[in-house]
Amino acid sequence: MPYEPPPELASLSLAQIADLVAARKLPPLDKWSPAESGDSEMRIAADGRWYHQGGIIGRPAMVRAFASLLLRDEQGQHWLVTPTQRLSIAVEDAAFVAIDVRQDGDALAFRLNTDDLVIAGPDHPLRVAGDADNPAVYLSVRHGTEARLNRSTWAQLAEIALSGDGASVSSQGVTFPLVAE
Template identity: 50%
Template sequence: MPETAPPPDDLAGLDLAEIARLAEARRLPPVAQWNPAHCGHSGMRIARDGTWFHEGRPIRRPAMVRLFSTILRREPDGSHVLVTPVEKLTIDVEDAAFLAVEMKSDGEGRDRTLAFRLNTGDMVVAGRDHPLRLGSRPYLAVRAGLEALIARPVYYELAEIALAGDSAPPGVWSDGAFFALEGDA
């Protein structure tokens, strides 16, 4: 499914209403409804740093990564596949399928909303439908079992917000949901 325009390069010029609109407007293929036979391995891997590889070489075209990310699905056994109506191919994912590379915060305390831009250009607003796990390896739920590892600089921003607040335990609010900073499990 081609996009009509590439996603914005950063969140700085967008307000949260526009970010939420962009996130909602993103139409993804109905991969949950597709159940073709497994065809083998795709020869693809998503590295821990979010880089996509094919047959050992990085995929350098962001549009290709965005396209493949739209047909990515997490299986009930935790594995990842690229799926179309006629084929399903395994893809290796070293950590998380996505990387949250930028955050925008609007509001204060319980009225705060946090929006994230992923390495694929997707926008996700944290909340009940997209919870945060803020442990030593912080993650954002993206869709249907797929997660984004929160990049270290973004996590530091979250920790700063959490520690500046007056909640016990420390944490952050986003879109009406509270997410506590967690210790190592």
């Protein structure tokens, strides 16, 4: 069965987004303890493009499959994990790029470059890095990985903040500052 990407974020209600998130079957990485370790010879560029041995991985279905196997350890190293292997992967900035955001009541839903949908909140907090001249906002995705908001998504989030106090946004009862300290 071919992959069917979810509809545009703007056309979905929060309930529909939550249903799509719940329906996504992801591998149980936290239950696997592979004995073998190595290097995947893969790299995720800061713009979200994936490379293997220097060549771009152009098939979105492959990127999506690999992305479902990603985790980041306490030292910040990213790994592709299977039941039998744990392979390091170089990540220039963040493993994912948030390419769209939608506010629905007290929830912020994000679409990632892999078509994953993530609802910000206690389990998926936003984090600000950088400084006032070069801000960077990151969204916690899963297994320690993050998505960096691209410029247009950051601008959308800034518009949402400006409709409130101008310096923060809220999602699922959690307030996230958007100004680097």
